Amino acid sequence: MTETDDKAGQPAILIDPIDMSKLDSGFRSEIKNMPDGDEINACFACSTCTAACPIANVWKYKPHQLIRMILLGMREEVLSSEEIWLCLTCFQCQERCPQKVRVTDIFFDCKNLAAEEGKIPENIKGLARELVENGQLYQVTADWEREDMGLEPEVPGLSTDGIKAILKGTRTGKITGGEE
Amino acid sequence: MPTYNLYMGCSVPANYPNYEAAMIKVAEAFGMDFDYMEGVACCGSPNLRAIDHMGWLTVNARTLAIGDKNGHDIVTPCNGCFASLKDAYHLLKHDKEYVQKVNKILKKEGLEFKGAAKPRHFVEALYTDVGIDEIKKKVTKPLDGVGIAIHYGCHVTRPHDVTEFDPVILQELVQATGATVIDYPLWKQCCGATVLPVNEGIAIRLARDKLKSMKDAGAVFVTVVCPACGNQLDLQQLGLKESYGEEYNLPVLFYPQILGLTMGLDEDAVGLSMNRVAAGPILNHLAE
Numbered sequence: 001m002t003e004t005d006d007k008a009g010q011p012a013i014l015i016d017p018i019d020m021s022k023l024d025s026g027f028r029s030e031i032k033n034m035p036d037g038d039e040i041n042a043c044f045a046c047s048t049c050t051a052a053c054p055i056a057n058v059w060k061y062k063p064h065q066l067i068r069m070i071l072l073g074m075r076e077e078v079l080s081s082e083e084i085w086l087c088l089t090c091f092q093c094q095e096r097c098p099q100k101v102r103v104t105d106i107f108f109d110c111k112n113l114a115a116e117e118g119k120i121p122e123n124i125k126g127l128a129r130e131l132v133e134n135g136q137l138y139q140v141t142a143d144w145e146r147e148d149m150g151l152e153p154e155v156p157g158l159s160t161d162g163i164k165a166i167l168k169g170t171r172t173g174k175i176t177g178g179e180e
Numbered sequence: 181m182p183t184y185n186l187y188m189g190c191s192v193p194a195n196y197p198n199y200e201a202a203m204i205k206v207a208e209a210f211g212m213d214f215d216y217m218e219g220v221a222c223c224g225s226p227n228l229r230a231i232d233h234m235g236w237l238t239v240n241a242r243t244l245a246i247g248d249k250n251g252h253d254i255v256t257p258c259n260g261c262f263a264s265l266k267d268a269y270h271l272l273k274h275d276k277e278y279v280q281k282v283n284k285i286l287k288k289e290g291l292e293f294k295g296a297a298k299p300r301h302f303v304e305a306l307y308t309d310v311g312i313d314e315i316k317k318k319v320t321k322p323l324d325g326v327g328i329a330i331h332y333g334c335h336v337t338r339p340h341d342v343t344e345f346d347p348v349i350l351q352e353l354v355q356a357t358g359a360t361v362i363d364y365p366l367w368k369q370c371c372g373a374t375v376l377p378v379n380e381g382i383a384i385r386l387a388r389d390k391l392k393s394m395k396d397a398g399a400v401f402v403t404v405v406c407p408a409c410g411n412q413l414d415l416q417q418l419g420l421k422e423s424y425g426e427e428y429n430l431p432v433l434f435y436p437q438i439l440g441l442t443m444g445l446d447e448d449a450v451g452l453s454m455n456r457v458a459a460g461p462i463l464n465h466l467a468e
Contacts, residue, residue: 035233035271035278054369054389055382085378088386089226090370091338104339108230115231123377127227136222138194146193149201149451155193156216162289163221163239169285170235172228 023073030113031070036105043067049093049103059083063093063103070106079114085121115171129176132167135160181211182309185247185254185297189261190222191407198451199407202436203257203302205445209318210310214255217246223264226335226374234281240268241282242289247297254299257434259406263335263343265299270342301336303405303435307349315356319442322358326465328438329362329399329430330354331390331413333406334370353435354403357442358467364397366390373408384423387416391428401462402432410434414456431459441466 031037047064050056056063061083069078078084084107093103114120120128130137140146143153167173192200207214220243228236243265247254256262272279273295283292306315330350337347351361372386391413394402404410414432421427437450441462452459 035275054386055375058382085230086375086382088334088370088372089374090334092334092368092370095338095340102339108226108233111230112233120231121378124227124231127225127377128231131222131224131228136190136194137225138190138222140194145454146197146200149197151193151197151201151204155188157218158193158221159219160221162219162242163224166238166242166285167224167228167232167235170238171232172235175231 018072018074022076024075025073027073027075027078028071030075031106031109034106034109034112036102036109039100039102040067040070040106042099043071043101044099046098048096048098049101052092052096054090054092055086055088059086066110067101067103067106070110078110079117079119084110084114085124112171115175118175120175125175128172132164132172132176135163181213183213183215183250183252184305185217185250185252186214187217187220187243187247187254187256187261187265187299189256189258191260192257196407196410196434196454198437198454199257199410199434202434202440202445202450205449206436206440206443207302207306209443210306210314212305212310215252217243217254220246223258223261225260225264227377229264229267236264237268237271237278238282238285240264241272241293242286242291244269244272244295244297244299245286245291245293247299248292248294251296253305254297255302255305256299257302257405257436258408259301259333259335260408262299262301266344267342269295269299301345301405303353304345304349307353312352312356315353315439319357319439320444321442321466321468323438323442323462324465324467325358325360326400326462327362327398328354328359328401328403329364329394329397330367331371331394331402331404331409332367333404333409334374336405337368350403350405350435353439357438359401359438359465362394362397362399364393364399366393369393371409371412373412376412383412384416384419387412388420388424388426391417391420391430392426395428395430399430401438401459402430403435403438404432405435417457429457431455431457431462433459433462438462
């Protein structure tokens with residue numbers, strides 16, 4: 001209605017134009033070469049993944065847009081996005097993709113790339129610390145509850161040395177060791 | 181009945197000894213021989229997979245390799261552990277390069293991933309190896325057709341090419357106890373547990389939507405097979421009175437608790453008092 005009045009202003013578009021100079025054309029092959037990226041080029045942006053996602057309503061970038069952004073090379077935007085960490089990992093998007101794109105798995109790959117650059121939500125970093133220091137996310141505190149149930153107070157066979165040793169030598173060690 | 185490697189993970193033994201004990205008692209009654217695995221700990225959860233794929237893969241390959249020492253299948257009562265182990269197993273079965281990488285690390289401990297011990301969810305082993313007919317024979321105090329809503333949980337069912345778990349298993353297992361399975365619209369939806377560390381509001385909304393969908397469809401009880409889902413649907417219900425001003429009063433039971441009760445175990449034997457929303461009313465639905 002107001003088209004004629006706005007003639008001199010910005011054109012009416014839904015999203016900002018993509019700055020071509022900031023695109024990383026290698027990003028799609030970087031993802032394609034990760035464990036779950038094989039089919040990413042097959043995405044035809046039907047947005048079935050977005051329709052399947054129970055929380056896409058609160059995502060600024062919807063699942064199908066994130067996949068498109070990977071294909072376009074918007075590496076910085078994808079790896080800095082809050083959405084990859086909000087992913088429920090419920091696999092509804094992936095299960096329904098008609099093109100067999102492993103959408104949820106690809107978001108796992110993105111999180112790994114973000115983590116390599118140190119972009120990790122604080123609470124997730126806390127869980128990493130828990131794993132390196134204690135070898136477990138939960139520890140038995142109420143052993144009397146176990147005894148009430150006729151179970152050994154300590155979990156039979158439990159040994160955390162192996163997992164702690166492994167994680168000290170991988171990225172988890174780097175993430176948790178590099179601070180303070 | 182075969183012997184199994186029992187992988188408990190960290191959450192069930194620490195938070196839900198009622199689930200652990202009920203599972204072991206039920207398994208024993210069917211002659212499933214469960215041996216706690218030696219030298220294992222946490223699977224790392226999907227959070228570890230998100231930040232450190234190689235660390236997550238190696239940790240789970242290590243558990244699989246410990247299972248390979250005797251070659252018995254690995255059973256677990258936790259969807260998170262099942263997903264981690266099955267996902268790692270699937271990747272290693274399809275990618276020899278990863279097998280070489282993890283085995284190079286595992287060699288230091290004298291371990292090797294061979295892929296002989298298959299990771300399985302407890303309810304799938306119960307369904308496949310014991311079977312509905314044998315289970316029905318031991319149900320001496322069947323339920324009176326009361327409506328139970330099933331929440332499978334995402335990580336036991338999807339992605340299907342990895343999990344190989346068919347979402348009919350719990351339906352038949354619940355029906356074997358004499359209960360009616362309640363069909364509800366959001367049966368596939370996530371409980372919200374995974375997003376809890378990043379955004380509590382979304383996590384609570386998902387749990388609430390799920391409970392509302394179950395209740396509206398006529399569920400009287402809920403059953404789960406995962407400690408994280410149990411936590412979301414049971415414990416979070418108490419908080420919904422405050423956050424949403426809604427009260428669902430839907431008792432959430434781990435499947436082996438329900439089966440155990442219908443097999444004649446008493447409420448203490450399945451740790452019914454540890455369920456947060458009072459689960460006692462289920463006793464009124466058992467045959468005398």
